[in-house]
Amino acid sequence: MNVTDIAKRTYDHGWRLDPIVRSLLDTDFYKLLMLQMIRHLHDDVQATFSLVNRTRTVRLADVIDEQELRDQLDHARTLRFSKKELIWLAGNSFYGKARMFAPDFIAWLADFQLPEYELRKVDGQFELRFPGPWTHTTMWEIPALAIVNELRSRAVLKGRGRFELDVLYARAKARLWDKVERLRALPDLAVSDFGTRRRHGFLWQRWCVEALKEGLGDRLIGTSNVLLAMDNDLEATGTNAHELPMVLAALAGRGGNDAAIAAAPYQVLEEWRAHYDGNLLVALPDAFGTAAFLRNAPDWVADWTGFRPDSMPPIEAGEQIIAWWQEHGRDPREKLLVFSDGMDIETIERTYHHFHGRVRMSFGWGTNLTNDFRGCDPAGGAGLEPISLVAKVMQADGQPAVKLSDNPAKATGTTAEVARYLRIFGQEGMNARTPEV
Amino acid sequence: MNVTDIAKRTYDHGWRLDPIVRSLLDTDFYKLLMLQMIRHLHDDVQATFSLVNRTRTVRLADVIDEQELRDQLDHARTLRFSKKELIWLAGNSFYGKARMFAPDFIAWLADFQLPEYELRKVDGQFELRFPGPWTHTTMWEIPALAIVNELRSRAVLKGRGRFELDVLYARAKARLWDKVERLRALPDLAVSDFGTRRRHGFLWQRWCVEALKEGLGDRLIGTSNVLLAMDNDLEATGTNAHELPMVLAALAGRGGNDAAIAAAPYQVLEEWRAHYDGNLLVALPDAFGTAAFLRNAPDWVADWTGFRPDSMPPIEAGEQIIAWWQEHGRDPREKLLVFSDGMDIETIERTYHHFHGRVRMSFGWGTNLTNDFRGCDPAGGAGLEPISLVAKVMQADGQPAVKLSDNPAKATGTTAEVARYLRIFGQEGMNARTPEV
Numbered sequence: 001m002n003v004t005d006i007a008k009r010t011y012d013h014g015w016r017l018d019p020i021v022r023s024l025l026d027t028d029f030y031k032l033l034m035l036q037m038i039r040h041l042h043d044d045v046q047a048t049f050s051l052v053n054r055t056r057t058v059r060l061a062d063v064i065d066e067q068e069l070r071d072q073l074d075h076a077r078t079l080r081f082s083k084k085e086l087i088w089l090a091g092n093s094f095y096g097k098a099r100m101f102a103p104d105f106i107a108w109l110a111d112f113q114l115p116e117y118e119l120r121k122v123d124g125q126f127e128l129r130f131p132g133p134w135t136h137t138t139m140w141e142i143p144a145l146a147i148v149n150e151l152r153s154r155a156v157l158k159g160r161g162r163f164e165l166d167v168l169y170a171r172a173k174a175r176l177w178d179k180v181e182r183l184r185a186l187p188d189l190a191v192s193d194f195g196t197r198r199r200h201g202f203l204w205q206r207w208c209v210e211a212l213k214e215g216l217g218d219r220l221i222g223t224s225n226v227l228l229a230m231d232n233d234l235e236a237t238g239t240n241a242h243e244l245p246m247v248l249a250a251l252a253g254r255g256g257n258d259a260a261i262a263a264a265p266y267q268v269l270e271e272w273r274a275h276y277d278g279n280l281l282v283a284l285p286d287a288f289g290t291a292a293f294l295r296n297a298p299d300w301v302a303d304w305t306g307f308r309p310d311s312m313p314p315i316e317a318g319e320q321i322i323a324w325w326q327e328h329g330r331d332p333r334e335k336l337l338v339f340s341d342g343m344d345i346e347t348i349e350r351t352y353h354h355f356h357g358r359v360r361m362s363f364g365w366g367t368n369l370t371n372d373f374r375g376c377d378p379a380g381g382a383g384l385e386p387i388s389l390v391a392k393v394m395q396a397d398g399q400p401a402v403k404l405s406d407n408p409a410k411a412t413g414t415t416a417e418v419a420r421y422l423r424i425f426g427q428e429g430m431n432a433r434t435p436e437v
Numbered sequence: 438m439n440v441t442d443i444a445k446r447t448y449d450h451g452w453r454l455d456p457i458v459r460s461l462l463d464t465d466f467y468k469l470l471m472l473q474m475i476r477h478l479h480d481d482v483q484a485t486f487s488l489v490n491r492t493r494t495v496r497l498a499d500v501i502d503e504q505e506l507r508d509q510l511d512h513a514r515t516l517r518f519s520k521k522e523l524i525w526l527a528g529n530s531f532y533g534k535a536r537m538f539a540p541d542f543i544a545w546l547a548d549f550q551l552p553e554y555e556l557r558k559v560d561g562q563f564e565l566r567f568p569g570p571w572t573h574t575t576m577w578e579i580p581a582l583a584i585v586n587e588l589r590s591r592a593v594l595k596g597r598g599r600f601e602l603d604v605l606y607a608r609a610k611a612r613l614w615d616k617v618e619r620l621r622a623l624p625d626l627a628v629s630d631f632g633t634r635r636r637h638g639f640l641w642q643r644w645c646v647e648a649l650k651e652g653l654g655d656r657l658i659g660t661s662n663v664l665l666a667m668d669n670d671l672e673a674t675g676t677n678a679h680e681l682p683m684v685l686a687a688l689a690g691r692g693g694n695d696a697a698i699a700a701a702p703y704q705v706l707e708e709w710r711a712h713y714d715g716n717l718l719v720a721l722p723d724a725f726g727t728a729a730f731l732r733n734a735p736d737w738v739a740d741w742t743g744f745r746p747d748s749m750p751p752i753e754a755g756e757q758i759i760a761w762w763q764e765h766g767r768d769p770r771e772k773l774l775v776f777s778d779g780m781d782i783e784t785i786e787r788t789y790h791h792f793h794g795r796v797r798m799s800f801g802w803g804t805n806l807t808n809d810f811r812g813c814d815p816a817g818g819a820g821l822e823p824i825s826l827v828a829k830v831m832q833a834d835g836q837p838a839v840k841l842s843d844n845p846a847k848a849t850g851t852t853a854e855v856a857r858y859l860r861i862f863g864q865e866g867m868n869a870r871t872p873e874v
Contacts, residue, residue, distance in 0.1 A: 005442045162651065163614075163647065163648045163651040164651065164652075166610060166644075166648070167610055167611065167614040167648070169607070170607040170609075170610030170614070171611040171614070172607075173603060173604055173607030173608075174604065174608040174611045177600075177604040177607070177608070177815060210600060211600045211603070211604070214598050214599065214600040214601065215600060215601075378614060378618070
């Protein structure tokens with residue numbers, strides 16, 4: 001009995017668009033945690049986010065049709081949180097805690113919509129900017145990245161044969177499962193999907209996360225993707241991002257106040273711990289350089305649960321932080337390191353074995369989980385190689401925002417302002433490396 | 438929009454059986470060619486076929502549930518050729534020839550049904566016998582093999598997780614496509630699917646054949662599976678099998694007539710060329726040993742289009758046959774060799790390069806096309822390793838049937854009768870090798 005669902009086929013015939021982002025929960029969990037705090041403390045801040053393609057050799061505007069990009073962005077702007085989603089956000093426990101999101105925040109989300117965008121082509125790249133209230137522009141980061149990345153995949157795969165595509169995904173599945181089998185050899189592993197922003201596509205990310213759930217069991221501690229967490233009864237994971245110290249430093253630096261810039265990273269932590277606790281007290285140390293951050297940190301920072309080093313090789317970063325904890329009389333075995341910068345099977349294994357027994361660890365596995373098609377494309381070529389695409393805050397209330405990071409290749413900001421921040425924080429420990437994708 | 442086809446789900450709930458063989462065309466093309474001739478010339482012969490598992494270490498009756506096997510065999514007995522199938526057999530061209538099947542044969546097929554079977558368990562194996570008229574028992578060979586092989590796959594995979602299964606097939610797809618990419622490097626390749634009998638499962642064979650069609654284009658010259666040929670607009674390929682000389686020799690040997698046994702292989706060819714011509718004039722030389730066959734062959738055998746060596750290493754067999762053609766003053770470049778014994782990517786490549794330019798070649802690719810899951814099973818183990826399962830004619834009109842082959846491990850027949858055939862044909866060139874699966 002061959003069954004064709006006539007209604008579905010008829011519906012499909014009329015498709016104008018195959019939407020990439022279909023829910024406002026299809027974003028990273030940390031965006032919601034940050035948003036609640038931003039709305040509470042910085043409701044009045046205007047912040048502009050901008051798409052930056054660090055992989056300049058890939059001329060995105062030559063690959064992706066501008067109208068298709070507009071259609072997808074426009075479609076994302078039509079989305080609202082559904083009742084089911086809001087009920088789940090209100091009723092679910094996150095990080096072991098009920099009522100993570102306050103009722104008034106949930107009520108505010110009910111009216112949320114993504115704000116307008118500005119798009120033009122410049123020299124083969126898209127200049128895609130999101131100006132507006134920080135409470136709204138911050139929410140563009142993940143859907144904008146997911147849309148551009150998936151449009152690129154779709155463009156590269158357009159017109160391919162049915163079996164060629166089948167083999168492409170077969171190889172990618174086999175490739176991921178080989179990694180799963182290696183990860184099974186690490187008994188105390190804790191890994192989380194951090195791959196939403198750089199994913200090959202939504203359906204592929206879903207496959208990857210569900211495969212990890214079956215293949216790793218408890219060792220998959222969650223996914224940063226809120227929609228996938230909800231749909232698969234997984235923990236939603238993530239804490240906070242560079243945009244917090246970047247915006248707070250930009251605001252603090254108005255009128256030449258360098259001391260306030262130097263204090264901003266710790267102000268972020270004070271604001272954060274007024275909202276969250278436990279395993280959410282994980283600090284990003286590298287916004288303006290890890291060495292400076294640790295050197296100037298008040299002692300209470302060592303009471304936080306852990307750190308998420310994000311721009312230094314993981315073993316180097318971990319050793320530096322462990323030494324700092326020990327100098328401050330804390331036992332690293334009670335502390336947590338979250339590794340999330342360009343991790344893949346080899347770096348996870350190496351880092352795991354290096355620190356096993358000395359510190360608690362978890363791995364945020366991103367691009368190399370949800371967008372690793374190396375050697376998988378029957379047609380060859382580099383069209384499916386992931387690119388280093390980010391959406392960063394560029395200014396706050398008219399002040400340029402800066403990120404230095406431990407890797408100057410990941411720095412953002414105007415030249416003058418970057419120089420100013422380098423004077424304030426120093427350059428200790430900064431080494432240029434090709435940004436991990 | 439999530440669409441569940443309620444009617445289909447309801448229908449599925451009531452499944453008693455997921456049938457393995459769903460059409461009488463799900464068989465090898467040579468069975469139909471032979472059947473037309475058997476019905477014409479040997480309508481009155483009783484022939485018993487029997488399942489033989491040469492891989493004794495796999496205790497099939499411990500793996501496969503007897504009742505499930507009965508259910509599948511019983512379901513196959515309910516099948517009839519559909520009108521569409523008969524119209525296609527009558528109207529399609531085979532090997533470039535219209536009306537390959539005579540109207541009276543087509544009319545006879547309309548009433549065809551698979552005859553009864555005898556099944557019991559003996560020492561961990563199934564004793565599965567098909568006694569009855571040759572015109573009917575011959576048609577059990579392929580469905581019986583396909584059913585037992587697929588039931589084994591299903592038993593091994595029962596209870597596996599959804600992603601484990603997905604990865605299994607992903608790896609197998611990647612594995613096959615790697616072979617496809619290597620085969621693309623052979624510009625004059627002609628390959629045909631011969632994998633029905635040993636397939637992992639019907640749906641997997643269909644994937645393999647459709648993948649070859651997309652991946653190899655014209656270099657896929659067809660499939661032996663008639664149903665897949667019809668559904669995919671491919672050529673149906675195949676000529677004849679050992680059962681013809683085996684039955685004719687058994688009948689000829691009644692009353693101690695050894696000379697008639699010696700003549701039987703050539704009688705088969707005379708009968709065949711009275712029915713078919715062109716590229717269907719391909720002889721199996723090895724039923725009672727290739728050396729003896731060639732030594733005693735009348736000169737007109739060298740006028741045939743080619744040979745299908747089936748139990749000797751391909752290069753050795755090809756060289757022997759080419760030398761024989763040359764001795765008989767024929768140009769091998771006008772002749773065809775069909776290699777079909779345990780071929781895989783390495784042997785295809787090696788044989789192709791060895792003979793390229795010296796003789797026309799095609800490859801019948803069987804088990805290693807449709808049942809190669811080596812290294813693919815996430816659970817490990819040998820449960821999906823193909824086994825050397827055959828269905829052979831055991832007696833004809835009460836006389837034991839014998840096959841010697843160039844590989845004594847592939848010999849069948851009673852000890853006494855095998856000894857008799859060895860006296861008649863000699864043992865030249867026979868070397869025991871593990872039977873290729």
